Amino acid sequence: MSSASYPANTVDQALHLLQTVFGYPAFRSQQGQIVEHVVHGGDALVLMPTGGGKSLCYQIPALIRHGVGIVVSPLIALMQDQVDALAEVGVRAAFLNSTQSFDEILAVEKKMREGELDLVYIAPERLLTQRCLELLEIVDIALFAIDEAHCVSQWGHDFRPEYIRLSILHERFPQVPRIALTATADQQTRDEIIHRLQLENALQFVSSFDRPNIRYQIVEKANGRKQLLDFIQAQHAGDAGIVYCLSRKKVEETADFLNENGITSLPYHAGMDMTERSRNQARFLREDGIVMCATIAFGMGIDKPDVRFVAHLDLPKSVEGYYQETGRAGRDGASANAWMAYGLQDVVQQRRMIDESEANDTYKRVQGAKLDAMLSLCETLNCRRVQLLDYFGQPSEPCGNCDTCLSPPTSFDGTIAAQKILSTIYRVDQRFAAGHIVDVLRGIDTERVQQWRHEQLSTYGIGSDKSEAEWRAILRQLIALGLIAVDYENYSALKLTEASRAVLRGETKVQLRQYKKAEKAVKHKRQSAKDYAETELGAEEQALFDKLRWWRVETARTHNVPAYVIFPDATLREIARNAPQTLTALRAISGVGDKKLDSYGTEILQLIAELHAA
Ligand code: ADP
Ligand code: ZN
Numbered sequence: 001m002s003s004a005s006y007p008a009n010t011v012d013q014a015l016h017l018l019q020t021v022f023g024y025p026a027f028r029s030q031q032g033q034i035v036e037h038v039v040h041g042g043d044a045l046v047l048m049p050t051g052g053g054k055s056l057c058y059q060i061p062a063l064i065r066h067g068v069g070i071v072v073s074p075l076i077a078l079m080q081d082q083v084d085a086l087a088e089v090g091v092r093a094a095f096l097n098s099t100q101s102f103d104e105i106l107a108v109e110k111k112m113r114e115g116e117l118d119l120v121y122i123a124p125e126r127l128l129t130q131r132c133l134e135l136l137e138i139v140d141i142a143l144f145a146i147d148e149a150h151c152v153s154q155w156g157h158d159f160r161p162e163y164i165r166l167s168i169l170h171e172r173f174p175q176v177p178r179i180a181l182t183a184t185a186d187q188q189t190r191d192e193i194i195h196r197l198q199l200e201n202a203l204q205f206v207s208s209f210d211r212p213n214i215r216y217q218i219v220e221k222a223n224g225r226k227q228l229l230d231f232i233q234a235q236h237a238g239d240a241g242i243v244y245c246l247s248r249k250k251v252e253e254t255a256d257f258l259n260e261n262g263i264t265s266l267p268y269h270a271g272m273d274m275t276e277r278s279r280n281q282a283r284f285l286r287e288d289g290i291v292m293c294a295t296i297a298f299g300m301g302i303d304k305p306d307v308r309f310v311a312h313l314d315l316p317k318s319v320e321g322y323y324q325e326t327g328r329a330g331r332d333g334a335s336a337n338a339w340m341a342y343g344l345q346d347v348v349q350q351r352r353m354i355d356e357s358e359a360n361d362t363y364k365r366v367q368g369a370k371l372d373a374m375l376s377l378c379e380t381l382n383c384r385r386v387q388l389l390d391y392f393g394q395p396s397e398p399c400g401n402c403d404t405c406l407s408p409p410t411s412f413d414g415t416i417a418a419q420k421i422l423s424t425i426y427r428v429d430q431r432f433a434a435g436h437i438v439d440v441l442r443g444i445d446t447e448r449v450q451q452w453r454h455e456q457l458s459t460y461g462i463g464s465d466k467s468e469a470e471w472r473a474i475l476r477q478l479i480a481l482g483l484i485a486v487d488y489e490n491y492s493a494l495k496l497t498e499a500s501r502a503v504l505r506g507e508t509k510v511q512l513r514q515y516k517k518a519e520k521a522v523k524h525k526r527q528s529a530k531d532y533a534e535t536e537l538g539a540e541e542q543a544l545f546d547k548l549r550w551w552r553v554e555t556a557r558t559h560n561v562p563a564y565v566i567f568p569d570a571t572l573r574e575i576a577r578n579a580p581q582t583l584t585a586l587r588a589i590s591g592v593g594d595k596k597l598d599s600y601g602t603e604i605l606q607l608i609a610e611l612h613a614a
Contacts, residue, residue, distance in 0.1 A: 010039045014060050021063070021089050023571075023593030028053050030205045034179070035060045038143060043202035044179040045149070045193060049209050050324075051305070051331035054181045055082075058145035061179075062119050063091065067140030068112055069119045072127055073147040074160050075300060077278060079121045081285075082303075084561045086119060090595035095121040096132070112139050124162035133172065141176045144169050146197065148300065149180035153192045155366050156184065157321055158300060163196075170198045178202070183327060184320050186392055209323075209392045213330045214338050216384040216402040218377075220473060220516060221343030224313045225257050231311065231339055232263055232291070239308035240284070243293045244325055246314035246349070254313060255293040268294040285562050299325065305332040305564055311339045315346035317353075318370035319377055319391045332569060342378050344434060344476040351479070352488045375480040379513055380404065381411050414512030415503065417466070417474050418483065422496060422504050424459040425484065428452070430495045437494055438463075438471045473515040483510070537576060544611055545576035551607060555600070566600075567591060579608050 014035045018024050027035070030046075031053055037044055038061040048054050062069025073079065079095035086093040094108045094117055111117050112135065126132055150156050152163040169178060180193055180202070194200060219227065228243065243258075245251045248269040258265035266280040284292045285304050292298060296316075310329040316322040322340075330336025354367045373391060380387050383398040383405050390396070398405050424440050425432075439446050440454050443461025454460060463471060475494075478484045483500045487493045502508040537545055549572060556563040567575075571591030580586040583601045587594075592601075 010036050010064065013064055014039065017060050017063055018056070020594050021091065022056065023089075023587075023589075023591050023596065025590055027056075029207050031056055034205050035064075037203055038177050038179050039064050041175075041177045043177055043199055045190070045199055045202045045204045046179060046181045047190065047205065047209075048181070048183065048207040049211055050183045050327040051211075051333070052183070052207055054147075054183075057181065058143060058179050059086070059091070059119065061177075062142045062145075065142035065177075067142040068115070068117045069142045069145060070127075070136070071119060071121045071145045071147055072124055072166060073121055074124060074151055074158075074163075075148065076123050077281060078303065079123075081562060081565065082121060084559075085565045088561070088565055088596060088599070089593050091119060092117050093119040093121070096126050097121075097123040098126065109135055115140065124160060124166060128162055128165055128168070133168075136173065141173060144173070144176055144178045146178060146180040149182040149193045149197065150184035150189050152196045153184075153189045155192075155363075155370075156189060157296060157317065167196060167198050184324060186320055189320070209389060209394055210385065210396065211327060211330065212399070212401065213333055213335050214326060214401075215335065216326070216338045216388070218340045218342055218384065218403065220469075221341040221346070222469065224341045224343075225254060227341050228254070228311055228313060228339075229258070229261055229263075231337075232258070232309075233261075235337065236309050238289045240289055240304065240306060241291045241309040241311065242299060242307060242325075242328060243291060243311045243313060244296060244316070245293060246295070248295060250313065251293045251295055258291055258293065263291055264289065265291040265293055268292055268298040270295065270297040286556070296321065296325065299328050302328055303331075303564075304328075304562075305568055306334075307331070307336065308334075309337040309339060311337075311341075313341060315340075315342055315350055315378070316374060317350060317367065319373045319388065320370070322374060322377070323388060323392075340378075344472045344479070347375060347476050347479050348434070348486055348492060351486060352492075355488050372480075372482075379477055379480055381409055381513060409516065410514040411511050412514050414474060414477075414510045415506075415508075417463070417512070418478055418503050418510045419506075420459060420463050421471075421475060421478065422483070422500050424457070425494050425496060426504075427457050427459055428454065430487075431490065431493050433492045434472070434475055434494060438468055438475070441471060442466070442468065469517070470515045474512060477512050478510075481510070537573070540611075541576045541579070544579060544608065545572060547607055547611060548572045548575060548604070551603070567596070575604065575608075579612075581605070581608070 011032065014032065018027060029052065034044055034046055034057045038058065046054060046057055058069060058071065076097045076099060079097060083093045083095055094111065096105060096108055108120065112120060122132065146166060148158065151158045151160040153159060180197055180199060182193065232241070243254060245254055248271045251267050251269045255265040255267040266283060268277055268280050284290045307329050310326045316325060326338035329338055350371050354364055354371065357364065377384065377387050381404065384402040385399040386396050420441060421437065424437055428440065436448055439449060440457060440460055441463030443464050445455065449455055475484065479486065482497060483503060485495045485497050487495050503510055552563050552566050552572065556566050568591060571589060574589045578589065580589065583597060583605065586592055586601055586604060587597050
């Protein structure tokens with residue numbers, strides 16, 4: 001499909017391919033400029049949120065430029081689906097990775113040498129082999145696309161050592177344009193990508209990182225699992241979602257718990273064997289309404305467009321992680337929820353993991369700062385989205401679609417409460433953990449209190465006006481603020497810090513977030529994609545939409561591809577709304593390109609005709 005000569009007008013040619021091959025009427029945001037820049041041989045760094053449309057930024061230039069486009073991606077499990085999706089629109093694509101037999105690899109290599117491929121996806125470790133680099137020397141290369149470019153960052157949780165060696169592409173193939181793409185946007189990661197991949201001269205394309213359809217909610221954790229169940233039952237019955245947990249054990253337990261409560265749920269973590277993991281991932285992608293309970297091992301590059309919620313039962317390590325994980329919700333643009341339950345234990349646990357890691361001090365300092373930013377997002381009295389976008393250097397206004405905007409939290413002067421806690425910690429010689437401190441404050445007569453004669457302390461019972469949950473919320477905030485340290489080597493005993501002395505002396509005031517008792521989740525008017533369809537489509541349109549979805553399930557099964565590879569929901573909805581009677585009318589719908597019209601056009605028109613006849 002590549003044309004040998006440069007087009008007189010790149011923009012026209014790019015638009016023509018967008019419309020005829022992919023079936024979309026217009027470029028989104030900066031796609032057009034990026035395509036033009038790369039077609040003309042420029043390097044590019046593309047920062048675009050998940051679902052923004054990064055793929056077209058290298059797919060179209062690869063079609064226009066002479067030779068094959070090489071896409072470096074760590075997501076081996078997704079390569080088959082990506083290649084299938086391209087085949088559906090008539091683009092000649094293949095992949096090279098460790099899942100293939102030697103014969104399969106030979107076949108792809110042969111096609112590359114003979115110029116019969118437009119795009120080849122290659123895993124980084126495969127690309128870096130002598131064999132592959134030599135092959136690249138003798139074929140015409142249109143461009144290198146480095147997908148998930150943040151994997152080059154040593155501080156990020158997706159770090160892949162092979163990515164660092166990708167600078168070899170620039171050294172060995174200096175004339176080939178490179179386009180690096182990522183959805184992780186903080187300045188540090190951006191700088192690392194530029195530096196390590198030698199992209200100093202690349203043009204940067206930074207899109208807005210806002211995901212307006214995602215509603216952010218962070219609730220105080222009481223009984224996390226139960227709160228999760230309430231949340232799903234009240235707002236997401238029958239929806240697909242992802243629940244993130246920190247440990248493998250918790251993943252398994254949570255999946256069991258949801259299944260026992262009638263919510264179809266599958267586990268996914270690095271401790272499971274490969275086949276079972278892939279099977280669960282495939283079911284999640286292909287079936288409707290499955291909840292995946294997973295560690296962060298799951299999800300990078302998950303292309304499922306209709307994930308309606310992402311829930312966190314444990315605190316992510318960084319704002320980047322939180323943004324990336326929650327970003328897997330609502331890629332189709334319909335409303336979605338990012339929900340998290342967060343409590344004292346999360347703070348203690350995350351600080352401990354950093355403390356106890358074997359890493360060097362610099363690493364610990366960076367991780368500590370990342371955790372602080374995450375904690376501050378949890379404790380904020382302001383709009384979550386404003387704070388989130390601010391982290392990525394993007395100013396914004398309160399959003400009206402997060403929990404702090406929808407039901408603003410109140411703050412109170414917590415100086416006295418803080419002093420009560422701090423002096424109790426001091427009086428028990430900084431040797432006791434949170435539970436005991438709260439017991440002493442509330443004047444609870446426990447065995448441990450008697451054993452240490454703590455009922456004789458002047459602070460015994462001075463906090464009986466507050467519940468245990470309230471005290472824990474205050475403690476959590478004081479730890480998050482660095483006013484209390486946790487000594488992990490001594491049974492998690494609480495200790496004073498340099499900063500806490502000023503509070504004890506009354507020199508610094510402490511403003512805290514008022515504890516909110518976990519509310520029983522109310523049945524909100526659901527705003528899932530399904531509801532959009534139900535409210536916006538008339539009865540006849542809905543009937544056609546349902547029919548089209550059934551047809552898609554069948555077709556996807558015969559072709560052995562995920563349903564969205566055939567057509568996304570948005571395209572089916574448009575078809576249902578317009579009920580086209582001719583191929584020309586069908587072709588005018590966004591998402592219907594020439595090849596798909598050829599493959600499915602007649603079948604779809606027939607479905608429409610049948611419904612009209614009935
Ligand atoms: P990303 O890789 O940035 O997460 P994708 O490239 O997978 O996003 O694109 C997300 C979705 O948006 C896909 O379904 C894609 O086909 C669709 N899309 C991309 N660009 C356009 C466009 N210009 N018009 C309509 N749909 C688009
Ligand atoms: Zn907001």
